[in-house]
Amino acid sequence: MVLNLKTSIVAVAVVAFIAFLAWGLVNSGDGGIADGEPVPTATLPTLPPGGEGSLEDYRGEWVLLNVWASWCIPCREESPALDRFERENRDRVTVLGIDTRDLTDDALAFLEEYRITYDQLRDASGEYADDLETTGVPESFLVDPDGNLVAHFPGPFRDLAEVEEFAAPALASAGPAGGGATGS
C-alpha cells in the first residue's frame, strides 16, 4: 500500500499527538519526591517575621515538615495532634511548619489560636510548596538527618497516633526522648 504525502503527514501528526498524550500521562504519575531523594530546600522568611530560615538549617536532625495554611480547615483539625506530638517528641524530631499562600496576620492568628510554638517559615508565593510537589494542604514530609525524604503524608493527621506512626522511623532511630538529634 502506498501512502501519498498528505496522508503520511496526517498519520505522523496523529501518531505524534497520541505520543504526546501518552508522555503526559506517564509523567503525571504520582509526582512528588521519591523516598530516599533529597528534599528541596529554600531560604524563607520566618513566621513571625524578622528572620530567615531553611530546612537546611536542620541538617543532622530528623524533621517533620508540615505544609499548612490558616484558611485550610483540615490544617486546623490536625493542629492539636501535631502540636502535642511536637511537645512530646521535640528532643527526637523537629517539627517545622511551612505556612503557604497565606496572609501574615491570618497565619499569626492561627499560631496564637492553637498555641503553636515550633518553628515556622513563610512560603508566601507557594513556590516552595510547588518545589515539594504538594498537591494541597496540609501535607507532611519526614526528612532524615541527611535531608532525604523518608515518608510523605498527604492530608491531615487524624490524631496523635497517626503522627507517631508516620514519624516512627525517626522515633526509632533517634532513641528515647531526651537523647537529642542524631545523625544517620
Add this chain to the structure above:
Amino acid sequence: MKVPTRVRAVLGAVLVVAVTVAAPAASSGENAPAAATAAQATGSTGSQAVAPRANLPDLEDEVMCPICGTLLGLSRAPAAERQRVFMRRLIAEGKTGQQIKDALVAEYGPQVLALPDDEDTNFWVYVVPPAGLIIAALAVLWAAIRWRRNRDPGDSQGPDRGSAGPSGADSSRLDRDLADYDL
C-alpha cells in the same frame, strides 16, 4: 378668615429659610447609615470614615487567587475569600488600587498580579503575542494570494488545476444531471 398680605409674606420667607437649613442636614443624615455599614463591614471602629479610592470588583480582575490559578473574581475558594477580606480592609482605609496591589505582592509575591510588570523578561510578554498575530495574519494573506493565483486561469505560473474541469464520462454525467433538474 383672610390672612393679610404682609403676614403671608413673612410666613413664606420663614418657610424658605426652614427648607434651606433643613436640606443639608437631611442629606448628611442619609449618608450616615452607609458610612456606618462600611465601617461595620471592615471591622473599623474609628469614627472617621475614609472615602474609598479603589473598588473591589475592579481589583478582583487585576489580581489572582493565590491557590486557584484564576483571577480572584472567578474564585470562591477559602483562600480567595481571605484575600478579599484583606483587600476590603485596605479599601476601607482609603488605600489606592496600586497601594493595595503592592500590599498583595508583599503578602503573596509578584505572582498575585494578573498582569506582569514592565521589567526584564516580561517585556517579551507584551511583544511576542502581537508579533505572533502579525506573522499569522501575514501567513494567511500569503496563502490566500497563492490560492487565488492558482485558481486564476490566466496565470501562467504552475499547473492550472483549478481550470481543468470535468471531462469525458464525468462531463456527460454532469450534463445529464443538470438536464434532470432543468425546470
